[in-house]
Each structure stands twice: as C-alpha cells, then as structure tokens.
Amino acid sequence: MKKHLLLYVVVALFIFPKIYGQKSDYGLNLNEPLEFKHESLLLPTFLIASGAFGIRKGPIRDLSVEIRESLKPDGSKVTVDDYLPAVGIASAYGLEFAGYKGRYDWKNKTGVLLVSGLFMYSSVRITKNNISARRPSGRSVSTFPSGHTALTFMGAEFLHQEYGHRSIWFSIGGYSIATLTGFLRIYNDKHWFNDVLAGAGIGILSTKLGYWLYPMIKNIIFKDKNKVEYSSQSKKSYTIQFAPIVTNNEVQLGAYIQF
Template sequence: MNTLNNHFNKKNYLLISILALLLLSKVTFSYGYSFSDSLEIKKKRSYLGSYFSDAGKLYSAPFHWTGKDWFKAGVVAGTGLGIYALDDDIQQWSVSDRTKASQDISSVAEKFGNTSSTTIALGVTLVSGLIIKNQKMQDISLLALKSSLLSGLLAQTIKNIGHRSRPNSGNSKNSWYGPAIGGKHKAFPSGHTATAFALATTLSQVYKDKKWIAITSYSLATVAGFSRIHDNKHWATDVFAGAVLGYFTSKTILKNEKKNGREISFQPSIQFTNPALTVLVSLN
C-alpha cells in the first residue's frame, strides 16, 4: 500500500510541478534569480458570478453562431464522422499494442486530464500565489480552474444526453442509450480530454507570445487524450469530441473575460542580479 501511495504522490507531484511552471509569473529565489511580468486585469464582475455568465454563454453559444461558425461546426462534425468510422480499428490497435512502458506513460498522462488532480494542482498554484502575494499568479490559476470545471460541466451534460457505452463494456461503438440522469454509459465525450484541452488552450492564449508553452500544453493534453484510448476507456471519437469541447470552452470563457473587463496579457522577463552585475533578458 505504501508503494502505491508513493507512486500516486509522485505522479501528482509531477503534475503540480509542471502546471506550476507553466503558470509561474513571479517567483524570487534566494540566489538572486527572479521572474517578473506585466499582467493587467481589470475586474468588473465577481469571480464566482462569472461562472454563471460564462456557463450561460457556453450553453447558448449555438443560438448566436454566424454562418462562419456553423461552417466550422460542420467541418468539425464531418471530421468526427470520419473518425467514428475508424473507432473499432483504433480501439483494437490500441489494445493489442499495449506494453509495460505505454501503460506507465498512460498512467501519468491520465493525471493531466483528471479533474481531481488538476484542481489540486491549480489550488496549490493559487495558494502559492497567495503566499508570495502574486496577484497575477492567482488570477491565471483561477481562470484555468474555471475553464477546467466548466468544460467538465459541459462534458457531463453531453454524456447524460447520449449515454454512449465505453469500449471496455463489451458493447459496440454504436451503443447509445439516449437521455437519462446518471447511469454508467458515459463515454461521449471524454471528460479527461476536455479538461486537458481547456487548460492547454487557456495557457496557450494567456501566454500566446511564448510558443513553448503552447507546444508543451497541447502536447500534454494530446497525450492525456491518447491515454484514454490506450486504457480502453474511450473511443477515438470520444477523445476528439473532448478536445474540441475543451478548446471551445476555453475560447468562449476568454472571449467573455475580455468582454467583461478581465483582459489578460502576459509579458515575462528574466532578471539576473548580484552585487556586481545586473542583466535583464526579455522573453518577448
């Protein structure tokens, strides 16, 4: 049991460390190395209140789409149908080609889409921001947390509408049981993937001038999505839909944040100092 607990703690520590690194905006170390940034946020509505308005925007979005938006939705739907035709082949390939190494990687990758793990990681980052009195770090943590939680809420809503069987249930990919509250058939869409891509999109948009953050975030989200196929918990279309849902949720929230006066920009720099030398390196 202790070995399992240590293994679990290591995975969560890894997740917390990576998220903290991506969210870090200002930390001063004892040997004279610091991050600094400029992050302007104008608050015109409460954080908790923004959950209701953002959720409303998410659920009502299709009623406000333009012809261009519906075209994009059609392209996404068409791509999804193409993947749907390959669901069985992809599922059989992923199950037959599993190895010890792939299982270990999948076990770690799953944490990046696990709502409990990401909430803890963002909570730790938020508390760290409070301890070092870094308001910007707090704001980014709260924004990422909201994207994660609302993407999960939207994913659960769709799950309860479709009730698709998971591949490990033994049922076919065409097993949909229709609207119901609760139930065990909740494959579509992948909630893990939605959470992972919501976080990745939030970070990539806030740090849009830092390509390495976007590459790292989306890479981790993609691996998290593949882990759900690898573990036979989801069909490929579930993961694709989860990725689209997470992206859509984050983009909608960020658009609403800007509209309501919580405009976020991030321009970091690194400063090295000692008694004889001061060097400022811009990251722009």
C-alpha cells in the same frame, strides 16, 4: 493503421500551435480592448462536430473502431493519464509563482479558470447524461465525450493563452501533454477516437470562452470603473443570462449568450 495514429500526433503537436502561433486571441490586461474572434471557434467546433459524427455509423466511427483494433487492448493500463490533466494548469500557476508573469495575475487567472472549468464540466456532464454511448470496453455508457481529454486540452489552451506569447514552446508543451492524454484514453480502452476529438474541442472552446466571458462577468459583479471594451471594432451589444440546471442530483450552471 499506425499512419493514422502518427497523423493524429503530428496534427496535435505541430498544426495546433502553428494555427495559434505566438499571438493570443486576447489583450495583455483586463483594461485593454477585447475583440472576440469568431474564427477562433472554427477549430474547436470542427473537433466537436467530428467527434459527434463518430457516435453513429460512418467514416469517423469506422476510423475509431480501426484505431482500437490496431492497439489490441489486452487489459494492461498506463495510469499516468489520470494525472496529466493537471499539468497545463499547474504549469501556468507554477510559472506565475516563480516570478514569470503571464497575461493575468493569479487572481484573474483563477477567475478565468473557474469560468472555463464550469463551462467545460457542464458541457461534458450534460452531454454524457443525454448521449448513451458505450465505452469500447463495454463497461458503461458514458464514453462521449472524454472528460479527461477535455480537461487536459482546457489546461493546454490556458497555458497557451497565458504564456504562448512569450514562447511557442509553452504551447507545444501543453498540447503535447494533452495529445498524450487523449492517446492514452484510447490505449487504456476508456474511449473511442471520436470521444477524444470531441473532448479536445470542448476543452479548447471552454478556455476561449473563459477568457472572453470573465472580464464581462467581472465588470457586472464588481462594477469596475474601468470597464473592458469587448470589441475595439464593433458596436454590437451582448446579452448574457445565467440559470441553474438541476439534473440527477447535480447542480450545473447554464449560460445564454445573445449577440
């Protein structure tokens, strides 16, 4: 069973950064042509789909159960996973204020982060509210997906997009923290393995969409004279609609995107 956990760590620490490499999906500033790469959605989509398949009986569900049994949770907790989700985001801002410039200045970083965070939070909350999957500890039915993992991977991808082009070690560091968070959520008996897979996918996808949508939203709201061209090779048009969603005394924002 240990080989499954080792494989998970190896994939997260080495394959993820090498898939992305030192090149970001996006331009160096808001006025550069922005080409949305559909292939960049393959990894997060795969993770989310794999996590979803693990909700019911099947190979992924069996693997999740096997991983929990191998860890033999005894009630002891490692609470550091409650603080790790902030590391990637804090690192990006810390580097910025230390004079180590990333792709965007702190104002535009914040704009990207708000869009990414809104998508991530809404996705996690809506899914939790509509899928009653019980936690491995049996204490609640809000296990899928892992919100802590989603937030940490969102921060890891945020750090990668801002500073991964400078050194791949920023990407490796961010994703190492995210991987550790996912593992600890399983170790602390808070989530199943498939919950963590889906959370990782949502986190990565949220940041990618944040970097893509933010320049578009900025142009619409502030009507920038130097608008961003969203694709340097395509003349396709995009339609974006936003609408509030009210559920269980919560106010969320839904987005409709037409290609």
